[in-house]
Amino acid sequence: MRKVLWSVVMAAALVAPAFAHHSPAAFDRTKKVTLVGTVKEFRWQNPHTWIEVEVPDEKNKSKLVVWGVELTSPTYLVRAGWKSNIIKPGDKVTVVVNPVRSGEPSGIFVSLTLPDGRELFERPARLGTPDSK
């Protein structure tokens, strides 16, 4: 019973967004785009941390497309192992996002693979629950 209840809690936490500055409806949660590129800028700030990644255009590899990646706030990222200097401009990274439905180069963060191979995720906000530490 406890296991079932915990599954419900986990599902709830995963459904609810870890942010609330803007509507999450713009993103297609059923799609994932893998961006292999170079960090242009990484801003560690409230309410959202964001990364800009330069990615070679699919059709014209010499052209770079700047993707905007939106993350939750540092409050929650710290609990998932993030730091303000974990990536810097020039780092080669792989970022997976759920893209905006319009097809523009913008998405909400799913995962990040660092140059050393470590993989980072966000941590869903579950404050005030047994899993909040």
Place this chain on the structure above:
Amino acid sequence: MMRTMTIRVLAAALSVAAAGCSSKPSQPAAPAYTPTEAEVEAEKAGTLSALAPANLNKARPTPPFDLTSNWFIDVSQDPKAWHFFLEPYPKLTPAAQKEYDASVKYDKEGKVYKDDIGQCWPAGMPLIMTRYWPMAMVQKPTAIYMISGFMNSVRIIYLDGRKHTDPDVIVRTYNGESIGTWEGNELVVDTVGFRGDHHWMDQDGAAIPAGEKLHIVERFRMVNDGKQLEIAFTMTDPDNWEGEWKSTKRFNRVVDTDIQEVSCLPDLNAHIKSTTSKTQVFQ
């Protein structure tokens, strides 16, 4: 003889020590506060601040609970609790129904209808209570100060017996003007004085406007031995729906996180590209 004296001295010393441990140190009675001339004038004019010493030092009954803590919306029973209300919605007025229908239509098309919060407009009441950020509450005898972790939005509930501000004078805001009174084990909060533009009861395919006639009554109570705060909301807004709209939310006491400075800075949306993407519908 010597041994008997030693024992008596020790016993006396222990007795003094025990007395010191078992009784609270005596505190001098707090001197009655003498209001300053300025406070007397403010009291006469009806403008005495909630934080004026003369107001804070007035004799009042001890409240049944102290809300001072950080609180976070409980989504364990309802994944969508951070949305303010869920279906069934009340019967909407034609104007509100038009907005709601438009938001449903655009949501189905994968677009976002009038996401004013995403454009840095305040969430406002009641949505500010259920944002997915903790809210700090500090209770004084005369007022409760709430600061949301979301954009540091401030809400004040006055407990010092004042009445609502004259409607011709009140400065309308998104969180409104809240007056609280203690009733038994509950705090009853009456809120009016809202702005009626860029103010919504919900978002994401459920755009229902909040207007200037919005009136919210909340009943606060502690549950689960103070681990949770429950607020029962009753809301009316004749310009947007018929009758009373009711919902009850619970909030978990948060002891391992503090709120931080959070602002919607001018450069935020320039880098949060979804807020300016073609998915947005602004009118």
